[in-house]
Amino acid sequence: MTFYFPKLHYDKSFRGQTFPLLKPFLKGEEFSDDERTAMYGISEDEVAFVDVLEASDVAILTMSWNYYVKTKQRAKVIQFLKTTQHLNITTWVVLLDDVGIDFPDFPHVKLFRQSGYRSKTPRWHVGLPVFISDPLKAYYNRNAIFERPYVENPTIGFCGFATSNVALALKIKVKIALKNLSYYLKLNAQEPEMILAAAHWRHSILKRLEAHQGLITNFIYRAKYRAGTQNTAQRAASTLEFFNNMKASDYVVCVRGAGNFSVRLYETLAMGRIPIFVNTDCILPFTEAIDWKEHVVWVEADEIDNIGAIVTNFHEKLTEDSFVELQQSNRCLWETKLQLKGLL
Incomplete structure (x- = not known):
């Protein structure tokens, strides 16, 4: 080509x-x-x-x-x-x-x-991965994943912006609503967005997982995006904490942010972990070649009340061997199809 x-x-x-x-x-x-x-x-x-x-x-x-x-x-x-x-x-x-x-x-x-809503866009709008550097090489100087053994009660990880701040959530929703109105009035060309305060919604999802018996949660709640880091040293420390949280977890919660996509999804796969992917009508990449439901715990946005049970049922169907194989398969998926070469 x-x-x-x-x-x-x-x-x-x-x-x-x-x-x-x-x-x-x-x-x-x-x-x-x-x-x-x-x-x-x-x-x-x-x-x-x-x-x-x-x-x-x-x-x-x-x-x-x-x-x-x-x-x-x-x-x-x-x-x-x-x-x-x-x-x-x-x-x-x-x-x-x-x-x-x-x-x-x-x-x-x-x-x-990367962003957008699958049901509202034509099929020639296709998903693009978020291209990231290899976290295993960058932070751990290795190519092989840290394999996690199968245990009855899995550890669910998350480190990021998730807050119960109602005032902030309201402010964000009003801002989105005004932008949407501006679009409908033909004052700008930005596509309408779901009126959602992502960090507030993410917080509610994490709390549901914490309340579910049989799951061990490893959550680091941050009140600001990237912990409000102000310089390179702080950013490096917060990023290492982010990946150490994944390293110490079996599954990682991946929920959209300001845009309707999750960078964390690709970071989780690169680390050889299993994403708990909350689907908000996302446009995922390479769907003709990737069966995403084979690599993630798939949770529709209207199923979050049952997210704990969905994760538990998924985990119970795995064996000691298939659990490790899935970790390896997810890393392989990232290496072979979700880097720049995947576009060729």
């Missing part, structure tokens, strides 16, 4: 809004392929770029749709998409950030996104 992207679109000052597959290859000349492989897990030998659009199998819009909207360059994108449509070249576009933005309907486009 050969790829083309308009190089003149690249804006270094907005590097975070670059299409993810391009970031490893938009580096300085001194950046070696060994460094690329170590940092991004992908080599220049694995991706073929061409300089002529007509010679490509897939065209990639260099920057995110968010970027073009923010910088008032929609017309440039529409012209590019009309050209690739005329040439019948499949085109990849990425939509980043927590909240989606209206995107024009082009039948030859595959729109990658």
Whole structure:
């Protein structure tokens, strides 16, 4: 498969809004392929770029749709998409950030996104993993997972922003409602969001698990996102605490945040742990190749009153061998399909 992207679109000052597959290859000349492989897990030998659009199998819009909207360059994108449509070249576009933005309907486009609602988006809007660094290498200097043996009463982990603060929850809901109203009044293009105070809802889910007999809970409640860290040292310490919490747990609660997706889902898989995934109509990646229910404890949003029983029933069906195999399988899933190579 050969790829083309308009190089003149690249804006270094907005590097975070670059299409993810391009970031490893938009580096300085001194950046070696060994460094690329170590940092991004992908080599220049694995991706073929061409300089002529007509010679490509897939065209990639260099920057995110968010970027073009923010910088008032929609017309440039529409012209590019009309050209690739005329040439019948499949085109990849990425939509980043927590909240989606209206995107024009082009039948030859595959729109990658992490946030959004599956039931409210067309099928050509497809899930994109959150690409993370390997926590085992970064924090424990190893490639193999820390295997957990099967025990009758499993440990459920969570470390993160979860609060019972009602005033904060109300403030967040009002803010979302006003943004939604602005969309319906055609004052902005941000897609409507579920009116939900994620941290408050997450807190209520954790309390349900704490109340369920037979589960051991290992919860670290934080009153602010990333514990309100103010500098690099504090951030490093809070991140290590986060992964140590996973390391010491069998299952990890994965619930959406401000956007309708969970970064924690991918971190949990990378650590070889079993996610308790609360589905809020999420757009998961690679559903044609991944049976997600084989890798997670799947809990629908309207089932949270029974979340403890769902976890218990899932665990009771496992054996000593299958429990360890699932940990290994989840790590393998992350390594093989949920890194950048998975896009190829």
